[in-house]
Amino acid sequence: MKHATTLPLPADWRDFFALTKPRVMTLVIFTGLCGMLAAPGTIHPVLAFTAILCIAVGAGGSAALNQWWEADLDRGMKRTRNRPLPAGRMDRESARDFGFALAGASVMVMGVAIGWLAAAILAFSIFYYAWIYTVWLKPRTPQNIVIGGGAGAFPPLIGWVAVTGHITLMPVLLFLIIFFWTPPHFWALALYVQTDYAKVGIPMMPVVAGERSTRRQILIYAVLLLPLAVAPALIGGTGRIYGLSALVLSLAFLALAVRVGLRQSVPGDTMKPEKRLFAFSILYLFALFAMLVVDRFATLQGWQA
Structure with missing residues (x-):
């Protein structure tokens, strides 16, 4: 007698939210906002909100891509094994697609609404974290966090450029x-x-x-x-x-x-x-x-x- 195959339930919104590493995102949003508020000049509140939203969404996208790539590693670590992927609440393809969608949308909206210099820095920061740090540096060198630290250092720079348009x-x-x-x-x-x-x-x-x-x-x-x-x-x-x-x-x-x-x-x-x-x-x-x-x-x- 054949037994019916039980398919896992789809991940809910909390799992997708967890992929964005909300604790880390809080610091990203805050430093980006501070860079914007400290910059000389003014920016319309709607554009300011848009810029910060793009920074947050871009950071969330790079975090999702980080967890997609490191799902097997996260499964072996006590600190990370309850994340959506290692815990089996989500398939890797969903995390990957979610990450790329957030990253792409954040860069495009930043470019159209704020400016392409800010968008270019945001795009590079996403690439820096998702590829340079996650894929290249982290598994290869003990200096990974030193060089990779640049990924988290971009938000105030992006916030500043969103207001002034230059570095x-x-x-x-x-x-x-x-x-x-x-x-x-x-x-x-x-x-x-x-x-x-x-x-x-x-x-x-x-x-x-x-x-x-x-x-x-x-x-x-x-x-x-x-x-x-x-x-x-x-x-x-x-x-x-x-x-x-x-x-x-x-x-x-x-x-x-x-x-x-x-x-x-x-x-x-x-x-x-x-x-x-x-x-x-x-x-x-x-x-x-x-x-x-x-x-x-x-x-x-x-x-x-």
């Missing part, structure tokens, strides 16, 4: 801040989930170079981040409010990085300093870019000389 030193500095923030942020996480990466063969820095080297490089990047974070005030791109805030926040970030960089882990270590650095690094970036907007508003109101 200057100021948005490049915003790009570099996120670029140099990414390694200590992500390696702090990698230190306490390194067994997951080792199990699936991803050459993250703690797996390949060891904890000592990773800790040292976290500290190096935190040191380099401090002058970069303050640089917008030094070149006159912002006022004192941002400059002082960036200095205080970056010194706090560096203090936590010193604790991580100079300590030795022991068997059974809960790695609390690493978890604190990872948690603070998210708060750091939100606060830093928020102060960028506060500073711009204060300047427009004449509160800063």
Whole structure:
């Protein structure tokens, strides 16, 4: 007697939403919005909303393509095995098509509504994350997150260009801040989930170079981040409010990085300093870019000389 084949139920909207990595998207949207609000000039609110929507949709598309490509790897990692693809709630083709649709639509709408320079940067950021980082760098080099950090650094640059239509030193500095923030942020996480990466063969820095080297490089990047974070005030791109805030926040970030960089882990270590650095690094970036907007508003109101 033949048994009827039970087909899996189609994925619902929550699974498609999960493909976009909404937590990561929150940071992408925020930094893109801050880049837009801090830029000199004005943009119509409808166009501003459109630009931010395109940044968010483009980031969601690249995240979906990342999960489509890494479905087998995600299945082997505790941190990611409940995502829609490894959990079996969605077929890979649906994730792939969804990712390409979001990516293509975001670039086209950005180009038509905002401008083709902003659209070109958005398109390159999607390609950077979905191909350069996911396909090429991540499985091949422990420097994957360093070079790949550029993918998450584009939103404030895109937001700035959406308003001004051109690239200057100021948005490049915003790009570099996120670029140099990414390694200590992500390696702090990698230190306490390194067994997951080792199990699936991803050459993250703690797996390949060891904890000592990773800790040292976290500290190096935190040191380099401090002058970069303050640089917008030094070149006159912002006022004192941002400059002082960036200095205080970056010194706090560096203090936590010193604790991580100079300590030795022991068997059974809960790695609390690493978890604190990872948690603070998210708060750091939100606060830093928020102060960028506060500073711009204060300047427009004449509160800063």
